[in-house]
Amino acid sequence: MITWFKRKRRAEMDEACSESDGRAAGEDAVLPETAAAPGEYDPGAAKDAGVLPRGSGSRSDAFPDVVPDDGDPEKEVPVAEEGAGERGELLRRGHFFPKLRERLQKTRERLADRVDRLVLGKKHIDDELLEELEEILITSDLGVSATRFLLEQVSERVRRNELKDPARLQEELRSAVARLLQVPAPPWDPAAARPFVILVVGVNGVGKTTTIGKLAHRLKGDGFQPLLVAGDTFRAAAIEQLVLWGERIGAPVVRQKHGADPSAVAFDALEAATSRDVDVVILDTAGRMHTKVNLMEEIKKVHRVIQKKMPGAPHEILLVLDATTGQNALSQARLFKDTVGVTGLVLTKLDGTAKGGVIVPVCHELQLPVRFIGVGEKVEDLRPFDPGEFARAIV
Numbered sequence: 001m002i003t004w005f006k007r008k009r010r011a012e013m014d015e016a017c018s019e020s021d022g023r024a025a026g027e028d029a030v031l032p033e034t035a036a037a038p039g040e041y042d043p044g045a046a047k048d049a050g051v052l053p054r055g056s057g058s059r060s061d062a063f064p065d066v067v068p069d070d071g072d073p074e075k076e077v078p079v080a081e082e083g084a085g086e087r088g089e090l091l092r093r094g095h096f097f098p099k100l101r102e103r104l105q106k107t108r109e110r111l112a113d114r115v116d117r118l119v120l121g122k123k124h125i126d127d128e129l130l131e132e133l134e135e136i137l138i139t140s141d142l143g144v145s146a147t148r149f150l151l152e153q154v155s156e157r158v159r160r161n162e163l164k165d166p167a168r169l170q171e172e173l174r175s176a177v178a179r180l181l182q183v184p185a186p187p188w189d190p191a192a193a194r195p196f197v198i199l200v201v202g203v204n205g206v207g208k209t210t211t212i213g214k215l216a217h218r219l220k221g222d223g224f225q226p227l228l229v230a231g232d233t234f235r236a237a238a239i240e241q242l243v244l245w246g247e248r249i250g251a252p253v254v255r256q257k258h259g260a261d262p263s264a265v266a267f268d269a270l271e272a273a274t275s276r277d278v279d280v281v282i283l284d285t286a287g288r289m290h291t292k293v294n295l296m297e298e299i300k301k302v303h304r305v306i307q308k309k310m311p312g313a314p315h316e317i318l319l320v321l322d323a324t325t326g327q328n329a330l331s332q333a334r335l336f337k338d339t340v341g342v343t344g345l346v347l348t349k350l351d352g353t354a355k356g357g358v359i360v361p362v363c364h365e366l367q368l369p370v371r372f373i374g375v376g377e378k379v380e381d382l383r384p385f386d387p388g389e390f391a392r393a394i395v
């Protein structure tokens, strides 16, 4: 039975991959059958060390281990007292705004505090003041194009005599930023398909795995059963990191050995998702430099395999960007968008950086919606993005 399943799976994978890249999946879908080399990820050792839960790693390594959903979220991760659903979300947001402002303090200092100083004691909004405003916006990571767009909006109001008082400039800017961040896009709706498949991509160390853990926790709070997929088979510790998140929040994790083909992991995970009847599948992927062509080809292959295995999926391709990288986030977003067709963004590490303004040019130039923001390392530090709230917190 297992041999038949292996053959069927290999044939389906080959079919999914050969259409567009001419390579059979088997060529690089090496599913290691041997013990891990010294220093590599070893499921047995990890299990002994208590990293993996009981029962995992006992089947053929050619098949994914599904770590059972035996975590107790109540123990380690207190569920938000406001509860799930729309009302809970509104309450959480109300509580969260002061915290968001606090976390975005450095970005605000760089932008809003300088605008405050600029208008202090000024009687009129003139060209000189607008030029200085331009400089503040550009040096606050808003980029040339978004700055020009925002200045045009402000200048237009000045021309029409609708804005005269410099003291109201901040307010005007805030509305313009909020409008710019409001990118037209389908709403975030994990109930739109079952399973709802989310592919998470991004460069190294931006916070993909952490975001997945936090996102799965949110989804559980909203009544969805998530399945996590350890598609980052390149960095051994990433698999263990995701397994730990799974245990912590009480979500099953599909994983294979370190070095396995990520497309094969994705393929098996979708099989597991169907048979386990889960609501949401979240696939982690290895961090890759957006400039490395072969790695970008690999992610395209993962994408193709998902599409082939489950038409309509992935339903969301989330690009995780690290806010501390400033303008570099923009070039990452461009390349990932062109390669895999990103549908939404997650901006992480907004806490403690002065470069949070980068969100503005990314939204403006790429017209991609920000789905979530990461404002810390704790499980509750992932928030749905609200353009108005964000604009208020930085301007």
Ligand SMILES: Nc1nc2c(ncn2[C@@H]2O[C@H](COP(=O)(O)OP(=O)(O)OP(=O)(O)O)[C@@H](O)[C@H]2O)c(=O)[nH]1
Pocket (backbone or CB within 6 Å): 202, 203, 204, 205, 206, 207, 208, 209, 210, 211, 232, 235, 238, 286, 287, 288, 348, 349, 350, 351, 373, 374, 375, 376, 377, 381
């Ligand atoms: N301060 C802060 N740290 C974060 C946030 N999100 C993630 N991190 C930290 O960033 C570091 C990298 O996170 P990972 O989740 O391992 O990043 P990754 O993208 O999966 O890394 P690779 O697999 O190497 O590509 C970890 O120390 C996280 O705790 C955030 O919103 N704020």
